[in-house]
Structures are given as structure tokens and as C-alpha cells.
Amino acid sequence: MRKPLIAAALAGAVLSVPTVAQAARDYISIVGSSTVYPFATVVAEQFGKTTRFKTPKIESTGSGGGLKLFCQGVGIKHPDITNASRRIKKSEVDKCAKNGVTEILEVKIGYDGIVVANSKKGPQLKMTRKDLFLALAKEVPDPKGGEQLVENPYKRWKQVNASLPDVKIEVLGPPPTSGTRDAFVELALEGGCKKFGFIKAMKKSDKKGYKTVCHTIREDGAYVEAGENDNLIVQKLEANPNALGVFGFSFLDQNTDKVQGSVVDNVAPTFDNIADGLYPISRPLYFYVKKAHIGNVPGIKEFLAEFASEKAWGPDGYLTDKGLIPMPDAERKKFLADIKKLTNLKLASN
Amino acid sequence: MTDGKLITGAELAASGSWHGSPQTQRRLRKRQAAEKRFRAYGLVAILMGVSFVALLFFDIVAKGWTAFMQTHIQLEVTYDPEVLGIADSGDTQALSRANYTGMVKAAMRKTFPNVSGRRAKRALYGTVSSGAGFVLRERMMANPDLLGSTEKLWLPADDDIDMLLKGHIRRDAPESDRRVSDQQIAWVEQLEQSGQIRKQFNTTFFTAGDSREPELAGIRGATTGSFYTLLVTLILSFPLAVAAAIYLEEFAPKNRWTDIIEVNINNLAAVPSIVFGLLGLAVFINFFGLPRSAPLVGGLVLTLMTLPTIIIASRAALKSVPPSIREAALGMGASKTQMITHHVLPLAMPGMLTGTIIGMAQALGETAPLLMIGMVAFIVDVPGGPLEPATVLPVQIFLWADSPERAFVERTSAAIMVLLGFLILMNALAVVLRRRFERRW
Known part of the structure; x- marks a missing residue:
């Protein structure tokens, strides 16, 4: 006797659902x-x-x-x-x-500012957007000179810019699904990429090619996709003082005892600098x-x-x-x- | 031996014995060593497993146990009608809208009378949780007669102060390197000396829903969401799975069709759970128009996911009931339905329940399929039913792990401890059921 009742109750529950959903x-x-x-x-x-x-x-x-x-x-x-x-x-x-x-x-x-940060155990870095482009793009202008693009040959920061330390290029950042990554690519990499006259000229002649050059991050292991979790990146930076991480300003703000933001184009990623529009990588x-x-x-x-x-x-x-x-x-x-x-x-x- | 004569012990001894010949002895040693190694491999495997589990537990407990304590500051608060802006204590509208944060600020000013300047005051107010006002509001709403009175209350401290007292923010670090200023530390030390700051059991963690302020965040919303989701899963998957298992074991003819069904059930058990989430999004939300983020939809999706597990376990349980029971029942004139419901099902039930509990435990820990149906969301209100937006425990862990505030690190671990507690409880129940009720034939 009880079983048909349960069945009826279940059927009733299932039937009543759409009406509830439309309320x-x-x-x-x-x-x-x-x-x-x-x-x-x-x-x-x-x-x-x-x-x-x-x-x-x-x-x-x-x-x-x-x-x-x-x-x-x-x-x-x-x-x-x-x-x-x-x-x-x-x-x-x-x-x-x-x-x-x-x-x-x-x-x-x-x-929101996007910061390039490293562990407090290492020195604070000073770089330009051009350095970031040269260190992280898939194809860069031939270091020997000339206007041709070659597969990124740089392995150490010193090779990119003599004033940077002699450590391996290793940057932990968000994966392509992330808006932070889009903004980083657009503001930092493209910003640096435009500094090369012949690439900038490409924007008019070959817009698609220009985008590919400026927006493609290298895939040979120097840029490590560290997932959407910025806390994880902070933890990994603490463990590896030579690595750099890319994440939102709020995570730098909450972890000032563990990580420091690199100075980009002579501007440090501080609250005031971002608010005043001086810091270049903000969106x-x-x-x-x-x-x-x-x-x-x-x-x-x-x-x-x-x-x-x-x-x-x-x-x-x-x-x-x-x-x-x-x-x-x-x-x-x-x-x-x-x-x-x-x-x-x-x-x-x- | 070829001549059929037995070798006596004396002869054996004379020949240096089988065991005594150098080759045999070498072979024997080798075999024994291999045996020992074989056992050692197994032991090492177990030790590795146990040490990983121990490491995991140690890490989680070490990080998370502090979350069960929360720093509170004692303040003498005055329910001043002027500060609150309430003229009449009978006016509930005014009571709910009143400026309770102003009351907290006034109390802070009274404790530290010589703080002046806008910045310094802001820092001072920042040492108490922004939720302190809500505590006062609740007290006031429950008892409007408090208006005009003064009482001493323990109010939650800000999460940064909490981290400072728990040692997660170091006092000796340079001021620029920490989120608590030297001045705030001086205030905290003053409170420490007067005994007006202490750590007490963190009840908020168990009674509140999610919050963006770590000191106000709790797991009640997530556990309630998990409860409704699992309830829906259980109500739907258990009867369906048992019915399917009974049909397949007791009624279905053995032919190619049942073979195909069997292969597919086993296959479904191995399908990645995110696929079920996508299916749930397409069918339950987009086609049937069920609400997003609702435990009902979560339960439906998890039902699809746990069905194969329970069906497989139930079939194994039915198979383990010996045919003699069935034959005896049929021989006594029972119908097939009677044979199943009176004899086979009761005997198979412990095994089925074990399978169900394991399936439920699996469902409790699942996040991936819920991502697609909108249960990975910030939801503050504790859900009141299976149709209201809700999230579940593992999702809460995921969301907290992704929050920038330092204090969420320990809360993440604490939530993991609660989830692990539930899982251990469920799995232990499964073991007990098996031990107590399962019959061996």
C-alpha cells in the first residue's frame, strides 16, 4: 500500500518542479x-x-x-x-x-593592476615592457639585428637586458582562459612589442600577423601556466626565489610580506601609482x-x-x-x- | 630414483643431501631472497601510502586547527539612541537600519581616547571586524529594551588582527611588509595587557554562511547545500539502482542486449564527472528549465554519476546470495516477486547499502559537474530548500582556496577537515554495515 503512495509523491514532486522554476x-x-x-x-x-x-x-x-x-x-x-x-x-x-x-x-x-612579482628573498627587479615582451613572446626580433623574427632564443634575464640578474627566465602566470592573461598580453606584451618600429608598422599592413607576434606567449617552458589560482602562484614564488609570477594587484596587496612587485617602465606597482594611471599594466x-x-x-x-x-x-x-x-x-x-x-x-x- | 629405490636418510647425508648441494643451496637462497623482496615491495607500498596520508592529514590539521579559534575583542558598547538614530524602540524598521557600526566605532574611541586624525581612526576601526555591527544588530533586534543601556561584549576582531595573534603575521617584520601597522600592534598589545583580547571557540565557522570577511565566513550554507544535494541524490539513485540491479540479476534474459547494457553501465562508472555536468546543463537547465545553482539539479546530476556505482555494487550483492535460497523459496510455492522481496533482497541489502554509502561519499566530494550547473558561486544565505541557490562543501573549499585574504588559508584547511570527517564517518558506516549484517555463505 505504501509503495504506490511514494511513487505518487515522487511523480508529484517531479511534475511540480517546472511551475516552481517559472515563479x-x-x-x-x-x-x-x-x-x-x-x-x-x-x-x-x-x-x-x-x-x-x-x-x-x-x-x-x-x-x-x-x-x-x-x-x-x-x-x-x-x-x-x-x-x-x-x-x-x-x-x-x-x-x-x-x-x-x-x-x-x-x-x-x-x-586593477597586473603585477609581475617575485619572492622577497630575491632582489626587486626593474624591467620594461620591452623586456617582458622579449622574455615571454614566442617570436622576437633577431637579436643579431635586422627585421626578421626568430624563435625566442633568450634563456636568462641577463640576455634580455644586461641590467637584469643572471637567472633563468621562469614566469608563472594564468592560463589562456583567464581575463588576467588577456590583459597581461594586451598591456604588457603588446606594449613592449610596439616599441619595435617594424612590428608597429605591421599593425597597418598585416593586422593579423601583428596580433600573432605581439599576443603569442612562448611555449618552451619559460612561461608556466600555473592555473587560475593566484594564491598558488604566490606559494610557488615563495618556494622558488628565482621565479616570477603574474597576478592581480589584490594578491600582492595581501601578501606584501612574501612577494614584491617588479618595477615596470620605472613605475612600481603601488596603489597610488595604479590609481594615478602611471603604472602601465592596469586595466x-x-x-x-x-x-x-x-x-x-x-x-x-x-x-x-x-x-x-x-x-x-x-x-x-x-x-x-x-x-x-x-x-x-x-x-x-x-x-x-x-x-x-x-x-x-x-x-x-x- | 630411476631404479625405483628409495633413498634413505643415510644415503642422502652421504651424498651431501639435496639441500646440501651447492647449486640447490644457491637456488634456495635466491628463492628465499626473492620471497623477502616480494614481501618488502608490498610493505614499502603500504608504508608509502600511509605516509602520504599522514602527510596530508598533518598538513591539513597543522594549517587548519587554528581556524576553530577566533580572536575577539572586549568592548564596552552603549546602545546610544543618538548614535543609532533610533527614536522609538518599537520601530522595527528603524531598528534594522540603525547605525550599529557607529556604535562599535564609538566604543573603540572610548577604549582608545587619545587617537585622533582621520587615518589613525580608520586604522583603529579596522582592528574590529566589519561584522561587529551585525552582532549588535542581532542582539538589539532580539531585545529592543537594550536601547540606552551599556554592556560589555566580546566582538570578533578583524582577520588581519586574528592572523597577527595566531602568529601568521610576524610582529618583527618591517612595517611595510605586513598588513598590520605598528600602531595597530601597539593597540593590540595594550588590549592584551588589559585582557581585553582573547581567542575563543569560533562558533561563526559552523553557524554562518559564506562571507568575504574571513572572520564572518562559515560552512553552514555549504553543509546545508551538501545535505539537500545528497538527499535528492539518495532519493533518486537508490530505488532506481536497486530496481535496475534486480531486473538485470533476476529477470533479464542472458543475451546480447543485456551484455551491451552491462558494458555500458561499467563504462558510465568511468566517465569523467564533468561530462555529467555538461549533460545536466543541457538537459535539466536548458531543456527542462530548472533553476541554476539549485541542489535539485545538483542532486539529479550526481544521481547520474552515482547510479552505475550503486548498480554494480547491488548486482554483486544479489549475486552473492546463493541460488539455494531462491530455489528453496520457489520450491515452497513463493512467487518470484515474493522470493525476491522476502528472501533475496533482505539478504543482499547490507551489500547494497554499503555500495550506496560509498556512492554517496563519492558524490559528497564532487565539484567538477557542479561547476557547469552554477553551484560554484558565492552564496551567503543558508539555503532553505532544494530549489534555492546553494553550494556544497568541496566547492566552498575551492572558493576559499582561491581567496586572496590570508585568513582563508586556515579556513580552507578547516573546511577540508570537516569534509574529511564526514567522509570518514560515511565510510566507517559502510564498514560497520558490512561487518554486522553481511552473511558469508
């Missing part, structure tokens, strides 16, 4: 970049504790993965907000539009809001207000305690106005 969502769903994740989570937690709304759910999917989920459509089963450690691309905007996500609000939250962080969801999912407007409040993203806000580099006053004002007016995203013609 309204009472929490904000956020996806996106693992770099923005530590900042977004702090705001979410504050928001959840100080308002009557539920704490937003935040998934760390990477910038690309987040935008993909975000652009899948409008409706409660799709995320409301996606974080990105780079700007949304034209192709992604098009994809969003195709799925009905036409109204997007763009908010820049601040900056803006963003999030994107689906405007169609504002009003349908409770709390989005209030969440935006919390994020854009001075106590969060201001120069003394709690986000700076977590390592976010705040925007200058004028920029903060602009994005706050955008949030208030819900200005639609416009990509400049690039």
Missing part, C-alpha cells in the same frame, strides 16, 4: 569575471546584510563565459548582471541583440546590467546604488581595502550619472 526569482543573479568576483561579492554581502533584499548569487565564470550566459536572453532564468575584466566586444553586443538583450547598462567600477573592470530585468527582479536598482556609493567604490571605500583601485572623481561621477539615468551602452566605433 519569480527573488534574488539577483550575477555571473562573470573571476577578477571582479572578489569585489562584487563584498558589495553583494554588504547589500544583503543592510537591506531587506536577499544576498545576490555570484558565479565566477570568467569574463567570456559570463557574457555568453548574459547574452542568452531575457527572463528570470538568465543572469541579471555580468562582471567583466575587459570591455564587452562588438560581437558580444551583437549576440546579445540577437537574443533580445538590447538594453544594457555599462558600469566601470575601478581599475579597467566593468559590470553590465540587463535593463529589462530592472523592476522584474527585486533589488537591482538598490544593488547598483550600493556599488556606486562612495563608501564602496570611493577612494576610502571598503572595496579599496580589498585591493580595487578607485576611479578618479570625474569618472565616478560620470558612471553614477549613467546608473541614475540608466544610460544605454554605446560602443564607440572601434
Whole structure:
């Protein structure tokens, strides 16, 4: 007698599920970049504790993965907000539009520096972006001179630049799926790569070739993909004083007793230098809001207000305690106005 | 021997004995040495295994045990209506919105009256956890009569101060090399002298959900999520697996089709778990429209993953019931259903349960398939049911391991200790079940 009852209960449970799923969502769903994740989570937690709304759910999917989920459509089963450690691309905007996500609000939250660091046991290094390019690119200009590219021959830092120590080139960094890696390649390697006149000229004549040269990291073991976990990189640097690591500024900030950031282009990676825009390897962080969801999912407007409040993203806000580099006053004002007016995203013609 | 005559002992002794001939003795020594080596290999293998496990446990416990203690600072807090901005203690709205952080700041100023300057005050407020205000808020909400009164309370310290007291931040390091300033250390030393700072058992770790502040973070959300996920897995996978095993063992004809099914079940047991996650994303979320990050979907995915394990274990358990039991039951006039439900199933049940528990233990430790269905997420609220967003213990470990704050290192290890505790408990239960109830024939 009991068994049919259990079966009926199970069947009932299974049948009732879709109706539950279609009911309204009472929490904000956020996806996106693992770099923005530590900042977004702090705001979410504050928001959840100080308002009557539920704490937003935040998934760390990477910038690309987040935008993909975000652009899948409008409706409660799709995320409301996606974080990105780079700007949304034209192709992604098009994809969003195709799925009905036409109204997007763009908010820049601040900056993040990418540091090249080593253990405190070793000396602090001073390098240029050109050194980084020569040490890490797959193909570099022939050291003998001339305008041809050869397979990277450099094995030791001293060969790259006589002022650097005579140790093996060994750099631990994030894998290609990471937004940090994208930004590092774009800002550091391409920045150094452009210093060679003939490569810079390639940008006009052979854009694809230029990108390949400037954006391809060597694969002969000098650059070690150390996974997405930046804590692991810090630990490995401690164990190996000769190795360098590439990671976000917040990890340097939290581990100042263990690692030191290298000076790049004569600028040390400090909070002030990144905030003033002097440090060359820094990038803006963003999030994107689906405007169609504002009003349908409770709390989005209030969440935006919390994020854009001075106590969060201001120069003394709690986000700076977590390592976010705040925007200058004028920029903060602009994005706050955008949030208030819900200005639609416009990509400049690039 | 060829002439059929037995060799007597005396003759043997005279010939120097079989064992005595130099070649035999050499061969014998060789064989005995080989025997010893063979045993030694096994012993070395076990020792290696045990030492790896010991190393793992030692590392985790050494890193993690401090997380069960949390530094607290004693402060004399005044529920000052002016600071809080509450006019009437009956107004719950005002109570929930009041400025409790201001109260903590006022108490800090009272303890250290000669601190002045914006920067110094900021550093001073930074020694108490930013969650201290929430502690006061909870007390106030539970008892609005506190308004206007003063009490001495132990409030959690900031994670950096906690790390300092636990020795993870060295006091003798140069000031630029640590996250705690010389001034903050001086304050801490002053508190130490007056006995207003101490380490006490970290209850928050077991009662709170996730947080980005290490001193406020806990595993309750993750364990609740794990519980709902495993509940769904158990409810679905156990009956399905037992039914499948019974059909395959007792009813299915032996032909090519059942062979194919058997091969496929064994194959499924070896499929990488991430594949099940992808399947779950495509089928349960995209097609059926179930919510992302829900334990229900996690349970469904883990059901797919554990089904083969339980089916294989259940079939082995059914096979070990001797045919004589079945024949006797049938001979007494029982129907096949009666034979199975009254005789075979009870005898096979301990084996089936063992398999189920091992499958559940496997599911408890799984993260990869949950990545795809959105259970790797920052979720603060403790889930209230299988449809609310949740995460699970191993995912919590993964997320903490990736957090920049130093204090999360010990919390990661502590969470691993809790997970290992659950796993040991489940596996021990499986061993006990087998010992107590399994019958050998």
C-alpha cells in the first residue's frame, strides 16, 4: 500500500518542479569575471546584510563565459548582471541583440593592476615592457639585428637586458582562459612589442600577423601556466626565489610580506601609482546590467546604488581595502550619472 | 630414483643431501631472497601510502586547527539612541537600519581616547571586524529594551588582527611588509595587557554562511547545500539502482542486449564527472528549465554519476546470495516477486547499502559537474530548500582556496577537515554495515 503512495509523491514532486522554476526569482543573479568576483561579492554581502533584499548569487565564470550566459536572453532564468575584466566586444553586443538583450547598462567600477612579482628573498627587479615582451613572446626580433623574427632564443634575464640578474627566465602566470592573461598580453606584451618600429608598422599592413607576434606567449617552458589560482602562484614564488609570477594587484596587496612587485617602465606597482594611471599594466573592470530585468527582479536598482556609493567604490571605500583601485572623481561621477539615468551602452566605433 | 629405490636418510647425508648441494643451496637462497623482496615491495607500498596520508592529514590539521579559534575583542558598547538614530524602540524598521557600526566605532574611541586624525581612526576601526555591527544588530533586534543601556561584549576582531595573534603575521617584520601597522600592534598589545583580547571557540565557522570577511565566513550554507544535494541524490539513485540491479540479476534474459547494457553501465562508472555536468546543463537547465545553482539539479546530476556505482555494487550483492535460497523459496510455492522481496533482497541489502554509502561519499566530494550547473558561486544565505541557490562543501573549499585574504588559508584547511570527517564517518558506516549484517555463505 505504501509503495504506490511514494511513487505518487515522487511523480508529484517531479511534475511540480517546472511551475516552481517559472515563479519569480527573488534574488539577483550575477555571473562573470573571476577578477571582479572578489569585489562584487563584498558589495553583494554588504547589500544583503543592510537591506531587506536577499544576498545576490555570484558565479565566477570568467569574463567570456559570463557574457555568453548574459547574452542568452531575457527572463528570470538568465543572469541579471555580468562582471567583466575587459570591455564587452562588438560581437558580444551583437549576440546579445540577437537574443533580445538590447538594453544594457555599462558600469566601470575601478581599475586593477597586473603585477609581475617575485619572492622577497630575491632582489626587486626593474624591467620594461620591452623586456617582458622579449622574455615571454614566442617570436622576437633577431637579436643579431635586422627585421626578421626568430624563435625566442633568450634563456636568462641577463640576455634580455644586461641590467637584469643572471637567472633563468621562469614566469608563472594564468592560463589562456583567464581575463588576467588577456590583459597581461594586451598591456604588457603588446606594449613592449610596439616599441619595435617594424612590428608597429605591421599593425597597418598585416593586422593579423601583428596580433600573432605581439599576443603569442612562448611555449618552451619559460612561461608556466600555473592555473587560475593566484594564491598558488604566490606559494610557488615563495618556494622558488628565482621565479616570477603574474597576478592581480589584490594578491600582492595581501601578501606584501612574501612577494614584491617588479618595477615596470620605472613605475612600481603601488596603489597610488595604479590609481594615478602611471603604472602601465592596469586595466579597467566593468559590470553590465540587463535593463529589462530592472523592476522584474527585486533589488537591482538598490544593488547598483550600493556599488556606486562612495563608501564602496570611493577612494576610502571598503572595496579599496580589498585591493580595487578607485576611479578618479570625474569618472565616478560620470558612471553614477549613467546608473541614475540608466544610460544605454554605446560602443564607440572601434 | 630411476631404479625405483628409495633413498634413505643415510644415503642422502652421504651424498651431501639435496639441500646440501651447492647449486640447490644457491637456488634456495635466491628463492628465499626473492620471497623477502616480494614481501618488502608490498610493505614499502603500504608504508608509502600511509605516509602520504599522514602527510596530508598533518598538513591539513597543522594549517587548519587554528581556524576553530577566533580572536575577539572586549568592548564596552552603549546602545546610544543618538548614535543609532533610533527614536522609538518599537520601530522595527528603524531598528534594522540603525547605525550599529557607529556604535562599535564609538566604543573603540572610548577604549582608545587619545587617537585622533582621520587615518589613525580608520586604522583603529579596522582592528574590529566589519561584522561587529551585525552582532549588535542581532542582539538589539532580539531585545529592543537594550536601547540606552551599556554592556560589555566580546566582538570578533578583524582577520588581519586574528592572523597577527595566531602568529601568521610576524610582529618583527618591517612595517611595510605586513598588513598590520605598528600602531595597530601597539593597540593590540595594550588590549592584551588589559585582557581585553582573547581567542575563543569560533562558533561563526559552523553557524554562518559564506562571507568575504574571513572572520564572518562559515560552512553552514555549504553543509546545508551538501545535505539537500545528497538527499535528492539518495532519493533518486537508490530505488532506481536497486530496481535496475534486480531486473538485470533476476529477470533479464542472458543475451546480447543485456551484455551491451552491462558494458555500458561499467563504462558510465568511468566517465569523467564533468561530462555529467555538461549533460545536466543541457538537459535539466536548458531543456527542462530548472533553476541554476539549485541542489535539485545538483542532486539529479550526481544521481547520474552515482547510479552505475550503486548498480554494480547491488548486482554483486544479489549475486552473492546463493541460488539455494531462491530455489528453496520457489520450491515452497513463493512467487518470484515474493522470493525476491522476502528472501533475496533482505539478504543482499547490507551489500547494497554499503555500495550506496560509498556512492554517496563519492558524490559528497564532487565539484567538477557542479561547476557547469552554477553551484560554484558565492552564496551567503543558508539555503532553505532544494530549489534555492546553494553550494556544497568541496566547492566552498575551492572558493576559499582561491581567496586572496590570508585568513582563508586556515579556513580552507578547516573546511577540508570537516569534509574529511564526514567522509570518514560515511565510510566507517559502510564498514560497520558490512561487518554486522553481511552473511558469508
